[in-house]
Amino acid sequence: xxxxxxxxxxxxxxxxxxxxxxxxxxxxxxxxxxxxxxxxxxxxxxxxxxxxxxxxxxxxxxxxxxxxxxxxxxxxxxxxxxxxxxxxxxxxxxxxxxxxxxxxxxxxxxxxxxxxxxxxxxxxxxxxxxxxxxxxxxxxxxxxxxxxxxxxxxxxxxxxxxxxxxxxxxxxxxxxxxxxxxxxxxxxxxxxxxxxxxxxxxxxxxxxxxxxxxxxxxxxxxxxxxxxxxxxxxxxxxxxxxxxxxxxxxxxxxxxxxxxxxxxxxxxxxxxxxxxxxxxxxxxxxxxxxxxxxxxxxxxxxxxxxxxxxxxxxxxxxxxxxxxxxxxxxxxxxxxxxxxxxxxxxxxxxxxxxxxxxxxxxxxxxxxxxxxxxxxxxxxxxxxxxxxxxxxxxxxxxxxxxxxxxxxxxxxxxxxxxxxxxxxxxxxxxxxxxxxxxxxxxxxxxxxxxx
Numbered sequence: 001x002x003x004x005x006x007x008x009x010x011x012x013x014x015x016x017x018x019x020x021x022x023x024x025x026x027x028x029x030x031x032x033x034x035x036x037x038x039x040x041x042x043x044x045x046x047x048x049x050x051x052x053x054x055x056x057x058x059x060x061x062x063x064x065x066x067x068x069x070x071x072x073x074x075x076x077x078x079x080x081x082x083x084x085x086x087x088x089x090x091x092x093x094x095x096x097x098x099x100x101x102x103x104x105x106x107x108x109x110x111x112x113x114x115x116x117x118x119x120x121x122x123x124x125x126x127x128x129x130x131x132x133x134x135x136x137x138x139x140x141x142x143x144x145x146x147x148x149x150x151x152x153x154x155x156x157x158x159x160x161x162x163x164x165x166x167x168x169x170x171x172x173x174x175x176x177x178x179x180x181x182x183x184x185x186x187x188x189x190x191x192x193x194x195x196x197x198x199x200x201x202x203x204x205x206x207x208x209x210x211x212x213x214x215x216x217x218x219x220x221x222x223x224x225x226x227x228x229x230x231x232x233x234x235x236x237x238x239x240x241x242x243x244x245x246x247x248x249x250x251x252x253x254x255x256x257x258x259x260x261x262x263x264x265x266x267x268x269x270x271x272x273x274x275x276x277x278x279x280x281x282x283x284x285x286x287x288x289x290x291x292x293x294x295x296x297x298x299x300x301x302x303x304x305x306x307x308x309x310x311x312x313x314x315x316x317x318x319x320x321x322x323x324x325x326x327x328x329x330x331x332x333x334x335x336x337x338x339x340x341x342x343x344x345x346x347x348x349x350x351x352x353x354x355x356x357x358x359x360x361x362x363x364x365x366x367x368x369x370x371x372x373x374x375x376x377x378x379x380x381x382x383x384x385x386x387x388x389x390x391x392x393x394x395x396x397x398x399x400x401x402x403x404x405x406x407x408x409x410x411x412x413x414x415x416x417x418x419x420x421x422x423x424x425x426x427x428x429x430x431x432x433x434x435x436x437x438x439x440x441x442x443x444x445x446x447x448x449x450x451x
Contacts, residue, residue, distance in 0.1 A: 009062040037238035045249025073240025092329035093198025113342025117383040120348030127270040128356040244305035285442040295323040303430040309339040338433020345425030346393035347383035351400035358406040
């Protein structure tokens with residue numbers, strides 16, 4: 001039976017949910033609803049932590065029920081990821097006049113994602129050196145030591161990883177298994193299957209014109225159904241954001257954050273600078289950065305709260321197509337590749353900062369040109385191949401640090417503040433994917449004219 005205080009907390013939470021519902025009925029825009037939901041979640045999370053304290057039974061019981069809203073919303077988004085990718089990729093390819101356009105888009109998207117990851121790594125290096133951050137003198141408690149042991153075991157899964165093996169791993173062997181998300185590279189596998197299926201449909205339409213109208217109507221009708229499903233789930237975003245932010249704020253350990261506040265600040269400075277780089281790219285692509293960020297705010301808010309680039313894919317695709325007028329083929333490839341390749345925050349900034357911090361502990365000068373060039377090269381490769389093993393920033397660090405001859409225990413030492421920083425990194429990853437879509441549409445105007 002629920003504790004009386006838990007019942008009171010849930011009644012307050014229900015009242016906040018109704019407030020969001022009321023604002024929706026007042027025709028408030030989705031972006032403003034999301035912003036209000038985020039603020040309400042932060043406020044309610046602080047209330048729980050201030051009144052009950054982290055780890056209290058009442059807080060645990062309250063969060064168990066508020067998480068129903070947040071987890072259900074995230075699961076709904078994950079539910080539509082694979083159908084969305086599959087059908088939209090087929091429809092996008094079918095609408096293209098030249099099969100070669102698919103390859104051009106793919107090359108441009110991957111090049112931009114990896115290129116911006118390298119820029120993000122440079123920013124991470126500069127900020128870390130400017131802030132004077134170092135792993136020397138860091139102490140580790142029981143939790144950090146336990147985490148270090150786990151990381152040493154997980155290191156075996158990536159120590160022998162090669163780029164050719166990662167590329168082969170992208171190719172689907174059982175599409176039904178990949179549609180369930182069974183592998184870390186399932187998203188890329190479904191993208192490849194969707195492109196190949198679209199090419200096959202395009203060839204059938206050309207070779208057997210009598211079947212063309214039927215094939216096009218079937219795919220277009222299915223896409224309309226899937227996009228309507230996306231719209232339904234998207235309308236629940238303010239409620240999901242509020243529940244997710246409640247959990248993030250209520251469960252944060254203030255003392256842990258204060259102990260490593262310098263790294264948190266430096267990380268967010270680097271993230272903010274990379275957002276500025278994205279703004280410059282957006283401006284060069286012919287968009288107003290202020291209007292751009294206003295349009296993508298709901299997507300970045302969700303990415304910030306969930307810390308999941310993959311779960312954000314439906315919102316990323318929809319926003320690119322409807323708000324930024326990015327063609328469907330480009331929007332889909334940018335969103336799906338951006339969720340697993342060249343992540344600016346997780347594969348760029350984070351491993352670069354850790355490498356610079358760890359270098360002095362083994363007698364390496366982090367300002368040496370040879371060290372920096374080697375680090376950027378390894379980050380470029382790992383930012384492309386990290387999708388083969390999954391694990392985001394942690395696995396990126398597990399690839400980069402050993403390759404540079406650096407200890408991986410620093411990853412464990414930062415476990416206390418990892419969720420706090422990861423929120424900003426994930427938002428940056430998603431923004432990098434959207435920016436890639438916008439810039440690609442500008443670089444390939446002939447494809448951009450294909451609807």
